[in-house]
Amino acid sequence: MRTTVQKYGGTSVADVPAMRRVADWVAHSHHEGNPTVVVVSARGGETDQLLRLAGEVNPDRPPREVDQLLATGECAAAALLAMAVRRLGVPAHSLSGPRAGILASGRHGAGVIAAVDTTEIRHRLADGDVVVVAGFQGLNAAGDVITLGRGGSDTTAVALAAELSAARCEIYTDVPGVLTADPRVVPNARVLPGVDPNVMAEMAFAGARVLHSRAVELAAMERVEVHVRSSFMPGAGTVISGRAVEEMLETRNSIVAVAHDLDVARVLVRTATSGRDPAPEVLAVLAAHTVPVDLVARSGPQEDEFRIGFTIRRSDVDEVLTPLREAVAPLDGRVRVDAHVGKVSVIGMGLLNRPECTARMLAALATAGIPTSWVSISQLRTSAIVPRDRVVEAVSLLHETFGLAGAVPSMATV
Known part of the structure; x- marks a missing residue:
């Protein structure tokens, strides 16, 4: 066998x-x-x-x-x-x-x-x-x-x-x-x-x-x-x-589950423009320390200031904060970390083809007075950053919004 x-x-x-x-x-x-x-x-x-x-x-x-x-x-x-x-x-x-x-x-x-x-x-x-x-x-x-x-x-x-x-x-x-x-x-x-x-x-x-x-x-x-x-x-x-x-x-x-993560920190890096793109150096620091990065957004080449924002695990901040600051120091760069956030996500299939799912998610959170920032959408996941003390509320709300509830698991029903 x-x-x-x-x-x-x-x-x-x-x-x-x-x-x-x-x-x-x-x-x-x-x-x-x-x-x-x-x-x-x-x-x-x-x-x-x-x-x-x-x-x-x-x-x-x-x-x-x-x-x-x-x-x-x-x-x-x-x-x-x-x-x-x-x-x-x-x-x-x-x-x-x-x-x-x-x-x-x-x-x-x-x-x-x-x-x-x-x-x-x-x-x-x-x-x-x-x-x-x-x-x-x-x-x-x-x-x-x-x-x-x-x-x-x-x-x-x-x-x-x-x-x-x-x-x-x-x-x-x-x-x-x-x-x-x-x-x-x-x-x-x-x-x-x-x-x-x-x-x-x-x-x-x-x-x-x-x-x-x-x-x-x-x-x-x-x-x-x-x-x-x-x-x-x-x-x-x-x-x-x-x-x-x-x-x-x-x-x-199209939505199958709601997930949340409290081990999240929001990182914002700013530098003066200098004719070279600091983004590869910033991301190389994270790669060298095997730190996954999510919800990445950055400024364009015509802007007066370079900015890149992303989320990492809060438990990884101490390991990469000093190397990040050293990487952008020659450009008079600054690194700001916000650890008072969490991430909520709805998981499913074909979400890029169903923009109504993201609209419904954000509308439900807004109606409840839960502020969102840094939204990311893929075919399988839509994630948003919310205040850390509102994460549990957001999860329950989205679970109800998308009709995912079922019987409470028990010895007889599982």
Whole structure:
């Protein structure tokens, strides 16, 4: 039978009862005859605790040593889960990311998977073992452990599924699937039974936390079918596949979900005109630090002052603010950051061909007195910047405006 790859997030293995529940599910997969590979994140809260400890020991937090430290969280979770599975009489073997053949490149804290050598995993599967892999980490060319940054465990699972030609990659989390909005903000958000990979990637980039955009993009490239399910309640969850486009996308409604992101900062760079365009230098700073940029707008060549505005993650501001100021200093440039903002987005298909969706979105926010700025529109997403303290209100309003509500997910209905 084809291998099944499962991934469990930090909340799914946060304590002993949760760990044993996951072990039961893994054992069930093994007893069905499926060669099973499990990828785990660090237990809930452990990564933050390790980061705090690193800061207390050394406020500079050297990146290489931080990676060595953080990798232990996933390794501990993998070893504990393997023990829990063995307790059920199922052979299980834990592997660190490097031992599992995850080869990575890039800078510490933001590595990317370069290749996967599945020799050790295949050997263990041939012996009849369940293989439990520590996510979020790999081995770089210098022989050091390197962590994979945001979404690292999701990406590890998808990469292993691709290299092992797995039947599917199952992502288990603390929500019942991909929903029309964050259920912590919109209690009547509805589970989407199927989502196109391109739509899912936009949702993830716009702030949906259930699955990282890197993992979605890799799954689409490698044609890996991803199933997102809850590890706390039964249910079909959501299938992310090119074949799994929900019926509503092509008929009643072009909007499928509302996403929001509070990890946002608005950056405005101004310089005097000098005969050369500073935009490439500004964007090169962001690229050098692997910082994604969104909602970019700039002045034209005939204007008296050069201006470029964009949004980045608020958590990345400290890393790039000084290099940005240094890049524009020769032109008497200034960099201003506004961290009191958030981003709300409506996600769907064909939005450039349906300008009424953007008009409806902005009209609803304006009627509620929620100011917007820096609007961006693509075929799959319309995003607007709003005041940070109005984001939750905006999400609920747009979810209602586009008729996305459904029954509250429960054990019986999911």
